[in-house]
Amino acid sequence: MGKYLFFKGCTIPARLPNIEKLALEILPEIGIEIQEEENFSCCPDPVQLQGANQYFWLTCAARNLALAEEKGMNILTLCNGCLNTLSIANDKLKKSVELKAAINNVLKEIGKEYKGTVEVKHIMQVIKDDVGYDNLKGKIKKPLNGLRVASHPGCHLLMPDEIIKYDDPTDPEEYDKFVVALGAIAEDYVTKIDCCGVALNLVGDKSANNKCIATKLLDIKNNTSANIISTGCPFCFNQFDMGQIQAAREYTELKDAKIPVLYAIELLGLAMGKSLDEIGYQSHRIKPQIKVWEVA
C-alpha cells in the first residue's frame, strides 16, 4: 500500500477539525500512510461550483490533481464532495484528449500540467480495497460490541458508480461491512440511499431541509434499533447532527432521544481504543452519553 497525499478539503478543516486530527493520528495505525499538502485548493464543490461554471470547476480540479502528479502520489480524501469532483474530473480528462488539451492550455498559464497519472480515493475505498475488512478486524483494539449503526454512505460516494466503483448505489453494503468489521451491528433502512438534502440547506429553504432530514431520521427511528448514525461525508454529517436540532423544532417526534452521528473516522477511532473525548465527540451538536461503546 503506497503513501497517499491527504486532500483535506474545506469542510473538514474549517468545520470538523477533530476529524482531520483523528485521521492524522489513527490512519497510520491501520497501515495507511498520509502526507499533508499545503497547496491544494477547494476541490471545488460538485453541487455549486460544477453548476456555476463547469470549465472553471474542471480546471481547478485538474490543478489539484496535477499537484498530486508532481509528487507522484495518489490522493486520499475524507470527503464525499472532494471525491466526487476529483474523480469525475480525472475520468473526464483521462477520456477526452480535446478536453485535456483545453484544460492544460489554461493550466499552462500557472505553470502546471495535468497528465492523468494519479487516482483519487475516499477513506472508505481505501479501507475496502487496500486495508481489507478482515485485516481491519485484526487491528481493532476495542470492538464496538452491541452498538447498532444506521449507516448513510452519502450520494457522492455512491454515484456515478461507473467512475467511483465503491458500491451498488441502489443497495449499498460496503459501509455496513466496515461497521461489522468494527464489531458493531449494521442496521438497514429504506432511505439509506437518499440524499441528505444539503443543497436545500445551501439555498436556505429551512422547511424543505427539515422535511428532508426528518424523513430519514424518522425512518431510522421507527424502522431500526440503531443507537447511532454513521457517515463518511461532512455534509451528511452536518445535516444529521446540526440539522437534526433544527428539524426537531418542526417535527416533535424527533424531540426526545436524539440520535448521535459519528463520522466513519470517529467510529474507527472508538474501535481503535480512543475515548469519546479523544475522538472529539464534545464538538458535536448532538452528544447524548451512550454507554454501549464505553464498556471497557
Add this chain to the structure above:
Amino acid sequence: MEIIKIKYIKDTIIKQSEEIERCFKCSACSIFCPVTLNVSKYNIENAFISQLFGEEELLALKDVWMCSACEKCILVCPQDAEPAEVFNNLKRLSYQKGQAPVGVYAVTKQILNTGLAYDISAKINADRKKIELKELSTNESVSKELKIIAEKTGLKMEGE
C-alpha cells in the same frame, strides 16, 4: 426579439445535453428525486425538464440550485437522458444571469480569495489551536493561481 433570445438559450442547453432529447417524460426521475419527494414546489420533471420543450420561458432558475447533484435521476432514467447534466447547464445559465442564490456567488468569491470555501474566522482557528492543529490561513500563491484560472475560463463573479 426576447423570444428569439430565450429560444436560443433553450437550444443551447439542449445542444449541451443532447441526451435530454431522448426523454419521454415517464416521470421516473420525479419518483426517485430526493428533493422532489420533500419539496412541494420542486419537481425535477415538470418544473425543469418539460420546460425545455414546452414553455416559452425557463422558470425557476433559482430553484434549480436545490439539486444536490446526487445523480439518482441518471441512475433510474430508462432512456439514459442524463437529467443531472441538464441541471448543471441550468445552474450555469442561472449563475450567468445573476439568478443563483447569493450564497453561490459568495462561495465562489471566497474560494478565489482564500483557496477555501469557508471564511477563515478567528473561531475556526481557535478550535484548531485547541486540538493542536495548524491554523488556517490564506495561501496567497494558490489564490493567485485560482484567479488566473477564473479569468481564463470566463468565471463571472456576479450576475450580469
